Amino acid sequence: MGDTGDILVVIPARGGSKRLPRKNVLPLAGKPLICWTIEAALEAKLNARIMVTSDDEEILAIARQYGSQGVTAYKRPDELATDTASTADVLIDAIKAEQAAGHDPKTLVLLQPTSPLRNAEDIRGALDVYREGRCENTVVTVCEVDHPTAWVGTIAEGARLEGIDLSGKRSQDYQKEYRLNGAVYVARVDWLVSSGVVFTERLCASVMQREHSVDVDELLDLRVCEAALSNQK
Template sequence: MGETGDILVVIPARGGSKRLPRKNVLPLAGKPLICWTIEAALEAKLNARIMVTSDDEEILAIAQQYQSQGVIAYKRPDELATDTASTADVLIDAIKAEQAAGHDPKTLMLLQPTSPLRNAEDIRAALDVFQEGGCEDTVVTVCEVDHPMAWVGTIGEGSRLEGIDLSGKRSQDYQREYRLNGAVYVAQSALLLEKLTLFSAFLKASVMPRKRSHDIDTPLDFQNCETWVNSE
């Protein structure tokens, strides 16, 4: 079993969002969207440093409300607040900021605030998979797909549906398939600094239930997630 070393949890939250404006501060069941992720990270009790990196003063002010619990509100450089700035760039900046502050995180965990229903159990489970694998391969959270990918195709010229399996097999006759759900990523900090990517050559999966795999990017996503939360 590998050793995770010092852990840095990064929650990236830009102020701008085209499809769902101000999504990171929109109230989901009574509290700002980003709070769901901050609180899940705290509840996981990883003995980690938790950093919210943002360009937005309102988001940073929300993060500062958790400062007494160890959450760091870090204002990222302006060039990392654009539509063209990559997640890897933001994570590398976070690691370097920690190093400049005298810390040396060995393990990087990315928690995106657009996955508000991911909980402490899901976070710990992903870290367990990372550690059990020797802390070498990046771990990603996944959920089972609703329908077999063999039923997914493209529409070509003349409305022709292409690439669909027409064998008539039942859904239960296919092998189980999984998709990334974007909730948790765990990787070596050195991988990001050396390769400029979050992903190792091979990935390991930590499975989450579909009901906690909501990913919010659009108003409909937000509405569906809120409906689910209120029905629980």
């Protein structure tokens, strides 16, 4: 059964971004984007250590503002700040930094800063699935897809649409399907370090609302989040 004692929450945030430059520090509803994830981690009250790992001094300075609440700002090595650096390598580096500081994390919670609508309840929900112990290694958050994937196809030569289910079934006639939303991952530290990968062949899913599952990758996503947060006020 998964043990969530000695939890390390890792928030990885590079300074660079090609599609939406400096996205992790862009203003969103009155504060930098990354603040929404840091504050959600704090509000989850996991009795965990929280680490922001970044190559960027502005991001690290933001993280240090939460130092009195237990958030650690960790400057990752330059080689882990490139487009080719894997998430697993960044996480393993964070784990080793924790171990070098005298801590012994058993459970890792990964929170991407580009999911600002994910809240404390979503984080706790993923940990609840992990606690149930039906998953050997990793829990991932998912949300229901907007439309059946049977309605997804490709466009071939001559503008021909291919691969679409043309049976005329209604969307509710299809089995429910879910997609990764990238908001929360929960994994065993020993598995992650020994295997060098985040995902395994046997994942468990924690379901989140679609409304909480926006991943900020371009300006439109940021505007959607702005509108959603404004409606919550």
